[in-house]
Amino acid sequence: MNQYILEMRNITKKFPGVLALNNVSFEVLPQNIHALVGENGAGKSTLMNILSGVYPYGTYEGDIVINGEVCKFRDIKESEAKGIAIIHQELALIPTLSIAENVFLGNEQIGKFGVIDWHKTRMRSIEMLHKVGLRENIDTRVSEIGMGKQQLVEIIKALAKDVKILILDEPTAALNDEDSKHLLDLLIDLKEHGITSIIISHKLNEVTKVADVITILRDGAVIESMIKEKDDITEDRIIKGMVGREIKDRFPKRSHKIGEVRLEVENWNVYSTKDITKRVVKDVSIYAKRGEVVGLSGLMGSGRTEFAMSLFGKSYGSKFSGTLKKDGQELVLNHESDAIKNGIAYATEDRKSAGLILIDDIRRNIPLASLDKISKRSVINENLEIKIGEEYRQKLRIRSSSILQKTGQLSGGNQQKVVFSKWIFADPDILLLDEPTRGIDVGAKYEIYSIINQLAEKGKTILLISSELPEILGMCDRIYVMNEGRIVGELSAAEADQEAVMQLIMNSAKEVLV
Amino acid sequence: MKYEKSGLIGGLGIQGDRVATLLRGNLRQYVMIIALAVVIILFQILTNGILLRPLNISNLIAQNGYILILATGMLLCILTGGNIDLSVGSVAGFIGAISAVFILNMDMPVYVAILISLLIGVLIGCWHGFWIAYVGVPAFIATLAGMLLFRGLTLVILQGTSLAPLPAEYNFLAAGFVTDIANIPGINLLAILFGLLASVLFVWGELNARASKRKYKFDVIPKGMFIAKILFIILVINAFTYALALHRGIPMVLVIVTALVLIYTFVTTKTIPGRHIYAYGGNPKAAKLSGVKTKKVLFWVYVNMGFLAALAGIIFTGRLNSATPKSGTGFELDAIAACFIGGASTTGGVGTIVGAIVGGLLMGVLNNGMSIVGVSIDWQQAIKGFVLLAAVAFDVYSNSKSKSI
Numbered sequence: 001m002n003q004y005i006l007e008m009r010n011i012t013k014k015f016p017g018v019l020a021l022n023n024v025s026f027e028v029l030p031q032n033i034h035a036l037v038g039e040n041g042a043g044k045s046t047l048m049n050i051l052s053g054v055y056p057y058g059t060y061e062g063d064i065v066i067n068g069e070v071c072k073f074r075d076i077k078e079s080e081a082k083g084i085a086i087i088h089q090e091l092a093l094i095p096t097l098s099i100a101e102n103v104f105l106g107n108e109q110i111g112k113f114g115v116i117d118w119h120k121t122r123m124r125s126i127e128m129l130h131k132v133g134l135r136e137n138i139d140t141r142v143s144e145i146g147m148g149k150q151q152l153v154e155i156i157k158a159l160a161k162d163v164k165i166l167i168l169d170e171p172t173a174a175l176n177d178e179d180s181k182h183l184l185d186l187l188i189d190l191k192e193h194g195i196t197s198i199i200i201s202h203k204l205n206e207v208t209k210v211a212d213v214i215t216i217l218r219d220g221a222v223i224e225s226m227i228k229e230k231d232d233i234t235e236d237r238i239i240k241g242m243v244g245r246e247i248k249d250r251f252p253k254r255s256h257k258i259g260e261v262r263l264e265v266e267n268w269n270v271y272s273t274k275d276i277t278k279r280v281v282k283d284v285s286i287y288a289k290r291g292e293v294v295g296l297s298g299l300m301g302s303g304r305t306e307f308a309m310s311l312f313g314k315s316y317g318s319k320f321s322g323t324l325k326k327d328g329q330e331l332v333l334n335h336e337s338d339a340i341k342n343g344i345a346y347a348t349e350d351r352k353s354a355g356l357i358l359i360d361d362i363r364r365n366i367p368l369a370s371l372d373k374i375s376k377r378s379v380i381n382e383n384l385e386i387k388i389g390e391e392y393r394q395k396l397r398i399r400s401s402s403i404l405q406k407t408g409q410l411s412g413g414n415q416q417k418v419v420f421s422k423w424i425f426a427d428p429d430i431l432l433l434d435e436p437t438r439g440i441d442v443g444a445k446y447e448i449y450s451i452i453n454q455l456a457e458k459g460k461t462i463l464l465i466s467s468e469l470p471e472i473l474g475m476c477d478r479i480y481v482m483n484e485g486r487i488v489g490e491l492s493a494a495e496a497d498q499e500a501v502m503q504l505i506m507n508s509a510k511e512v513l514v
Numbered sequence: 515m516k517y518e519k520s521g522l523i524g525g526l527g528i529q530g531d532r533v534a535t536l537l538r539g540n541l542r543q544y545v546m547i548i549a550l551a552v553v554i555i556l557f558q559i560l561t562n563g564i565l566l567r568p569l570n571i572s573n574l575i576a577q578n579g580y581i582l583i584l585a586t587g588m589l590l591c592i593l594t595g596g597n598i599d600l601s602v603g604s605v606a607g608f609i610g611a612i613s614a615v616f617i618l619n620m621d622m623p624v625y626v627a628i629l630i631s632l633l634i635g636v637l638i639g640c641w642h643g644f645w646i647a648y649v650g651v652p653a654f655i656a657t658l659a660g661m662l663l664f665r666g667l668t669l670v671i672l673q674g675t676s677l678a679p680l681p682a683e684y685n686f687l688a689a690g691f692v693t694d695i696a697n698i699p700g701i702n703l704l705a706i707l708f709g710l711l712a713s714v715l716f717v718w719g720e721l722n723a724r725a726s727k728r729k730y731k732f733d734v735i736p737k738g739m740f741i742a743k744i745l746f747i748i749l750v751i752n753a754f755t756y757a758l759a760l761h762r763g764i765p766m767v768l769v770i771v772t773a774l775v776l777i778y779t780f781v782t783t784k785t786i787p788g789r790h791i792y793a794y795g796g797n798p799k800a801a802k803l804s805g806v807k808t809k810k811v812l813f814w815v816y817v818n819m820g821f822l823a824a825l826a827g828i829i830f831t832g833r834l835n836s837a838t839p840k841s842g843t844g845f846e847l848d849a850i851a852a853c854f855i856g857g858a859s860t861t862g863g864v865g866t867i868v869g870a871i872v873g874g875l876l877m878g879v880l881n882n883g884m885s886i887v888g889v890s891i892d893w894q895q896a897i898k899g900f901v902l903l904a905a906v907a908f909d910v911y912s913n914s915k916s917k918s919i
Contacts, residue, residue, distance in 0.1 A: 313805075315802070335805075335807065341805075346803065348800075354799035356800055360863070364789070380784055380786060380789060387730075402732070
C-alpha cells in the first residue's frame with residue numbers, strides 16, 4: 001500500500017533555454033505540513049504549478065500520483081476536483097465583492113432552476129468563517145479587510161471546495177507577526193482535521209516551527225528532505241542547503257564612516273490621501289547622517305511608507321506641514337522629479353506594481369529615473385543606455401538572459417536589483433528603501449545588504465524601512481521606532497534588540513489608550 | 515548526431531532556430547506587413563492590375579493621408595494606457611469648417627487661416643488634455659463629450675450647409691504635388707531622386723543599427739537574410755516612387771505623412787518624452803515614482819492629438835474642396851482600428867508609429883481594392899470590422915501562446 005497522499009515522481013520541466021526542474025521527486029505524507037524552501041528560481045513555484053495543473057500534462061515529464069493514482073491534469077479545474085488548491089502570493093479575490101461572494105466564487109451554491117441559493121451561501125460562509133476564526137461580517141467587502149484576513153478568506157475559499165491538499169505560496173510574506181502567527185496556527189489546526197498543507201516560504205523561523213517535513217530545492221533539484229524530530233533541523237542547515245554554501249553572517253559587515261548630518265526632518269505631518277481629515281504621519285522629527293543606515297521600524301500601517309513617500313516629492317498625502325532639510329538647506333519638493341533632482345530616491349515596497357515597468361526590458365528600466373544623464377537635448381543615446389544596462393547587470397549580478405529580458409520575467413530578487421540599479425544610477429545622496437528584501441530569498445538578501453553597505457560606505461544616507469526586526473537590527477546604525485504615525489523611540493545599534501523595539505511599540509500603544 | 519553528417523544543414527538548423535526566436539519577438543509587426551503585401555497582391559490580381567497603376571497609387575495616398583495622420587496621434591493616446599480619443603473626427607470636421615469660414619466668409623489669407631485653424635486644434639487638444647490629465651475624467655468620456663460638442667459646433671458654424679469651393683492654395687496640401695526640379699515629359703525626376711535618396715538613407719540606417727547590435731553582441735538576422743531584406747525594401751521603395759513619377763510626382767500629402775512618420779518615430783523611440791509615454795503606459799505608478807510627470811505626459815499627448823486632428827481636418831476639407839457638416843464622421847474609429855491592427859496594446863505601453871501606419875494602409879488598400887472590384891460600401895464596412903477582429907484576436911492568441919511556452 002502507498003502511504004503517501006501525494007507523490008511527484010521524476011518531474012522534469014524545461015523552458016526554452018532553461019531546465020527549471022531536473023528529475024525532481026517529491027513525496028508528501030497525509031496530515032502533514034510540508035515546507036518547500038529554496039531560493040527564488042529554484043523551481044518551487046514551477047513544481048507547484050505542475051501539481052495544480054497550471055502547466056498541463058504533457059508539458060513536463062514525470063508522474064503525479066495522488067493516493068496511489070496517476071493523475072494527468074489538463075487544467076486547474078481537474079486538480080481542484082482531486083482536492084488540490086493553490087493559494088498564490090497575489091491573492092485571487094475580487095475586492096469589490098463581499099466575503100461570502102468571494103468564498104463561493106466559481107463554486108456557487110445553486111438552488112432551484114440554477115439560481116444562486118443565497119441563504120445557503122450565507123449559512124455556509126458564516127459556518128466556515130467561524131471554523132477558521134475569522135471574525136468579520138460575511139457581507140463586508142474584501143477591499144475593506146486587511147491582508148491577513150484576506151489570506152484567511154482565500155483559505156476558506158479553498159476549504160469550501162473540499163480541499164485535501166492546500167498549497168500556500170509565501171502566505172505570510174505580506175502579513176505582520178500577529179497575522180502570520182494566526183495563519184500558521186490555523187494550518188496546524190487544519191492538519192488535525194485531516195488537511196495536508198504544502199507551504200512555500202522564505203521565512204525560515206516560521207518553517208522550522210510549523211513544518212513536519214522540509215524539502216530544500218536548489219537549481220531545479222531536490223537537495224534534501226528533513227523530517228522533524230528525526231533530523232536535526234536548524235536554520236543554518238537550511239540556508240546552507242538553499243544557497244549551496246555556508247552564509248556565516250546573514251548581514252555583511254561594513255566599515256563605519258559616519259559623517260555630518262545630511263537629512264533633517266522636523267515636525268513632519270501628512271494627511272491621508274483618502275481622508276483629508278486623517279493625519280497618518282504625526283509630528284515626525286528625524287535626522288540622518290552621511291554614511292549612516294537609519295532604520296525605521298514599526299508594525300504595518302504605522303505610517304512608515306506614507307512618511308517616506310511624502311518626503312519623496314509628496315508622493316503620498318493630501319496635506320503637509322513641517323520642514324525637510326538637506327545639508328542644512330530647506331527643500332520644498334512638490335513632485336517626485338523635484339526629489340530626484342535634489343538627490344533623494346525612494347525604492348518602493350511594491351516592486352511589481354510600482355517599482356518597475358514589467359513589460360519593458362532591464363535596459364530601459366534602469367535609466368528611467370535619470371534619462372537626462374544618458375541624453376543630449378532630450379535625445380537618448382541608446383548605445384550608452386546599453387552600456388549602462390550591461391554594466392549594472394554585471395555589477396549587481398542581475399541573473400537574466402540579457403539586458404533585453406523583460407523585468408516581468410525576473411525573479412523577485414533580480415527585480416529588486418533592477419530597482420536598485422535604477423536608483424544607484426540616478427546617484428542620489430539620500431535613499432529611502434522601503435522593505436527592500438520583501439519576498440526575496442536568503443542569497444539575494446545577502447547581496448542586497450551588501451549593496452546597501454556599499455552605498456553607505458560611499459557616504460550615502462540610507463533610511464531603511466523594514467518589518468523584519470532581525471534585518472533592522474543587523475543592518476542599521478540607529479533605529480527609529482514608529483507607531484500610529486508617531487516616532488515612539490530612538491535606539492542606537494548597541495542598545496537595540498527585538499525586545500527593546502517591541503517594548504517601545506507596546507508602551508506607545510498603552511499611552512494612546514490612557 | 516544528425517547535424518554532424520552535414521555541416522550545411524546543421525548550420526541552417528541552428529540559424530533557423532535563432533531566426534525563429536528573433537522573429538517571435540516582432541511577430542505581430544511582420545505578420546501585418548505580410549498581410550498588407552498579401553492584400554495588395556490579392557487586389558492587384560482581382561482588379562486586373564488597376565490597384566497598382568500610378569494613378570491609383572496616387573489616389574490611395576490622397577484617400578488615406580488624413581487617416582494616417584490621425585492614427586499617428588491616436589497611437590500616442592493609446593500608448594498611455596489604452597486611452598482613445600473619440601473626438602478626432604468631430605474636431606477634424608470642426609477645424610475644416612472653421613477654416614472655410616475664415617477664408618470664405620471672413621476673407622482671411624489662406625496661410626493665416628490655416629495657421630489659426632491649427633492653433634485652434636491645439637487649443638481643443640488643451641481642452642481635452644485638461645479634463646483628462648488634470649481633472650481625471652476618463653479619456654473615453656471626455657472625448658465622447660468632445661465628439662458631441664465639436665460635431666454640434668460644426669453644425670452651428672456651417673448652419674447646416676456646406677461651404678465651397680475653397681481656393682486652390684488651400685487645396686494644395688490635400689491634392690497638390692511637389693513641383694518637379696526638371697521638366698522631362700512623362701516622368702517626374704524629383705520622385706525618382708526621392709526614391710533613391712530614401713533608399714540610401716534606409717540602407718545607411720539599417721547598417722548602423724546592425725553594426726551597433728553586433729557591437730553589443732545582440733542577435734542579428736543572418737547576413738543573407740539581411741541583404742535580401744534590404745534589397746527587397748529598396749525595390750519596393752523605388753517601384754513605388756517610380757509609379758509616382760509616372761503619374762504627377764510626389765503628392766503633398768505623402769510629404770506630410772512621411773515627415774510625420776519620421777518625426778514621430780524619432781520622438782517615440784529616441785527621446786525622453788517618447789520614453790516617458792511608453793513608461794507611463796507600461797506602468798503609471800512606477801513611472802510616477804521614477805519622476806515622470808505623468809499628468810503632463812497625458813496632457814501633451816492630447817494636445818498633440820488636437821493638432822494632428824486639425825491638420826487632418828484641413829487636408830480632408832481640401833480634398834473634398836468643401837467644408838460639410840458631416841465631414842470627419844467616423845474618422846476616429848478608422849484611426850483607432852489602424853492602431854490596433856498595427857499591434858498597439860489595449861492596455862498601453864505597446865505599439866509603434868510604423869505599426870499604426872501599416873494598419874492604416876491595410877485598411878486603405880482594402881477599401882480602395884474593394885471599391886474598384888465593385889464591393890458595395892456596406893460590405894466594405896463589414897469586412898473592415900472582420901479584419902480588425904481577426905488582427906486583434908491573432909495578437910491575443912499569439913501573446914497567450916508565447917506566455918505559456
